Amino acid sequence: MTRGERFVLPAALGAGYFFLYLPLAIVIVYSFNESRLVTVWSGLSARWYGELLANDRILDAAGLSLGVGLCAATLATVLGTLAGVAMARFGRFRARFLFAVLLAAPLVMPEVVTGLTLLLMFVTLEQVVGWPDGRGFATLVLAHASFGLSYVAVIVQARMAMLDPALEEAAADLGAPPARVFRAVTLPLLLPAAAAGWLLAFTLSLDDLVIASFTSGPGATTLPMYVFASVRLGVSPQVNALGTVLVGFAATLGLVAWAIWRRTAR
Amino acid sequence: MTAGPVLRVATLGKSFGGIAAVDGVGFEVEAGEIFALLGPSGCGKTTLLRLIAGLEVPDSGTIAIDGEDMTGVPAWRRPVNTVFQSYALFPHMTVAQNIAFGLRQDGLARAEIGRRVDEMVALVQLGGLERRRPDQLSGGQRQRVALARSLAKRPKLLLLDEPLAALDRKLREQTRGELVRIQAHTGTAFILVTHDQEEALALARRVAVMRAGRIEQLGPPRAVYDRPASRYVADFIGRVNLLEGTLVDAGAPAAVRCGALDIVLRARDGGGAAAGAAVWLAVRPEHVALDPHGAGENRMSGTVVASSFLGESVLVDVAVGGGATIRALVPARHAVPAPGGAVALGFAAAAVSVLTR
Numbered sequence: 001m002t003r004g005e006r007f008v009l010p011a012a013l014g015a016g017y018f019f020l021y022l023p024l025a026i027v028i029v030y031s032f033n034e035s036r037l038v039t040v041w042s043g044l045s046a047r048w049y050g051e052l053l054a055n056d057r058i059l060d061a062a063g064l065s066l067g068v069g070l071c072a073a074t075l076a077t078v079l080g081t082l083a084g085v086a087m088a089r090f091g092r093f094r095a096r097f098l099f100a101v102l103l104a105a106p107l108v109m110p111e112v113v114t115g116l117t118l119l120l121m122f123v124t125l126e127q128v129v130g131w132p133d134g135r136g137f138a139t140l141v142l143a144h145a146s147f148g149l150s151y152v153a154v155i156v157q158a159r160m161a162m163l164d165p166a167l168e169e170a171a172a173d174l175g176a177p178p179a180r181v182f183r184a185v186t187l188p189l190l191l192p193a194a195a196a197g198w199l200l201a202f203t204l205s206l207d208d209l210v211i212a213s214f215t216s217g218p219g220a221t222t223l224p225m226y227v228f229a230s231v232r233l234g235v236s237p238q239v240n241a242l243g244t245v246l247v248g249f250a251a252t253l254g255l256v257a258w259a260i261w262r263r264t265a266r
Numbered sequence: 267m268t269a270g271p272v273l274r275v276a277t278l279g280k281s282f283g284g285i286a287a288v289d290g291v292g293f294e295v296e297a298g299e300i301f302a303l304l305g306p307s308g309c310g311k312t313t314l315l316r317l318i319a320g321l322e323v324p325d326s327g328t329i330a331i332d333g334e335d336m337t338g339v340p341a342w343r344r345p346v347n348t349v350f351q352s353y354a355l356f357p358h359m360t361v362a363q364n365i366a367f368g369l370r371q372d373g374l375a376r377a378e379i380g381r382r383v384d385e386m387v388a389l390v391q392l393g394g395l396e397r398r399r400p401d402q403l404s405g406g407q408r409q410r411v412a413l414a415r416s417l418a419k420r421p422k423l424l425l426l427d428e429p430l431a432a433l434d435r436k437l438r439e440q441t442r443g444e445l446v447r448i449q450a451h452t453g454t455a456f457i458l459v460t461h462d463q464e465e466a467l468a469l470a471r472r473v474a475v476m477r478a479g480r481i482e483q484l485g486p487p488r489a490v491y492d493r494p495a496s497r498y499v500a501d502f503i504g505r506v507n508l509l510e511g512t513l514v515d516a517g518a519p520a521a522v523r524c525g526a527l528d529i530v531l532r533a534r535d536g537g538g539a540a541a542g543a544a545v546w547l548a549v550r551p552e553h554v555a556l557d558p559h560g561a562g563e564n565r566m567s568g569t570v571v572a573s574s575f576l577g578e579s580v581l582v583d584v585a586v587g588g589g590a591t592i593r594a595l596v597p598a599r600h601a602v603p604a605p606g607g608a609v610a611l612g613f614a615a616a617a618v619s620v621l622t623r
Binding site: 164 | 319320321340341342343346347348350351352354355356357358367368371372415416419
């Protein structure tokens with residue numbers, strides 16, 4: 001290693017981390033600020049965390065986000081796992097290419113487009129079949145599940161490609177019909193991937209602002225929607241406290257997902 | 267059904283993308299025998315095994331197991347079990363759970379399953395490892411778990427796909443003995459797929475040599491080795507000297523004028539060819555003796571070109587004129603002339619086969 005590398009590489013790495021994490025650090029530090037003004041430091045305090053807990057609208061929004069996240073991630077995991085297995089094991093079925101494109105589309109489609117098309121679909125459905133009756137929890141769950149399942153399918157398909165097809169053949173050879181092969185062999189081996197996919201779909205649902213704004217209705221405000229709306233009226237230090245809680249939550253989920261993946265990768 | 271073959275395959279065909287992997291194959295396997303499918307990779311032997319297991323659907327032909335037609339029956343309803351080349355042990359189950367898997371599919375009582383698992387563990391000598399997972403076992407132990415798992419259901423026919431290929435040489439010879447012991451104990455018929463001729467010859471009661479989706483020759487190892495049906499079989503199984511010539515006398519012994527050497531050599535018989543036909547002579551290097559031990563009806567002299575020491579024996583290449591080289595495999599305890607030295611060699615007519623293809 002040359003002298004230049006010894007100094008330049010750590011410096012570049014440091015600058016990268018600095019750029020990425022300084023804003024987060026500022027939010028976390030200022031969440032413990034005593035002052036009502038977001039940008040003026042006046043002393044250490046946890047008062048904004050207290051006010052956060054007393055704010056019913058924030059708690060309602062958090063409750064809605066968690067509920068939508070749980071339902072959407074679960075739905076996305078079931079459908080995404082089936083799609084991933086189909087992609088990896090069903091060979092060259094008819095319209096496989098079309099299926100692959102449709103499955104990957106939400107990963108590359110601009111969120112605004114996804115949100116708008118979902119909104120148009122929900123409105124049309126309401127006019128034609130009378131369901132959904134207005135927009136709210138159900139439409140949010142469907143919207144989040146529809147893009148979450150793409151992420152789950154990608155993860156499951158990758159895991160499936162690593163599994164020896166002889167494992168499923170051995171189970172069939174020992175007398176297990178296809179449904180039991182899936183339940184006793186394929187599914188247990190896919191479980192870590194499905195769990196990682198669930199966590200990712202849950203996190204994405206929790207984070208989403210754009211698609212939720214399109215597919216939600218009056219009275220159903222998710223946490224990102226609440227934060228975005230309140231910031232427009234001026235930043236309250238409560239938002240810093242809320243941001244810190246969310247960072248902690250997301251970091252914990254990320255660590256859990258990583259731990260699951262690492263345990264099964266060995 | 268008690269009498270009759272445990273497996274009867276007739277005119278079986280399977281092609282992938284227009285290329286025939288198995289092409290009109292037919293044979294029978296008797297109850298309790300070890301039958302080897304031998305051939306290089308790509309000859310269709312693994313596809314044939316998968317067709318018998320029900321993991322591939324044949325394009326044509328029939329498969330009958332124990333007298334019952336199984337051609338359209340899916341793998342999970344066939345009374346055969348398979349030891350996969352990769353062993354395919356379920357990584358999320360213990361050794362005992364792996365062995366019990368097939369028994370649980372049959373809905374046996376818990377106590378009966380436990381008894382059968384113990385029996386299998388004892389048979390393959392894995393006592394004490396029942397609660398280990400596959401990634402905590404050595405290669406040889408995994409192989410034995412795979413064997414126990416597929417034998418637990420007491421199939422009449424067991425299919426083994428390159429069962430020893432993943433083991434190192436020393437372990438392979440040891441495991442070969444184990445396979446024979448276990449096969450004799452259970453009386454199950456084994457169909458063994460292998461590219462290793464030594465493995466096939468050592469284990470099997472009958473060997474089918476495959477080439478491009480077809481069976482080139484089928485018979486007991488000794489017959490296939492001593493009387494190969496074609497140059498392909500002679501060359502694939504063991505080492506062989508092949509000499510081109512014209513059949514002069516189709517009697518027994520036969521006479522063949524060998525073009526390159528311009529001499530007449532004696533062979534066991536005419537190999538079914540008529541006098542005047544173009545034929546090949548095949549003689550194994552171990553049947554060629556060098557002076558002063560040389561003997562037999564066919565004698566010639568030449569020059570040692572090269573010799574390689576193989577441990578218990580020495581492989582000697584002798585140029586005998588006309589551009590032909592004859593290899594002799596002589597015991598290492600015999601003195602071998604150095605390269606460049608003149609030597610006489612000889613082999614008996616009984617050791618020479620006449621091949622027409």
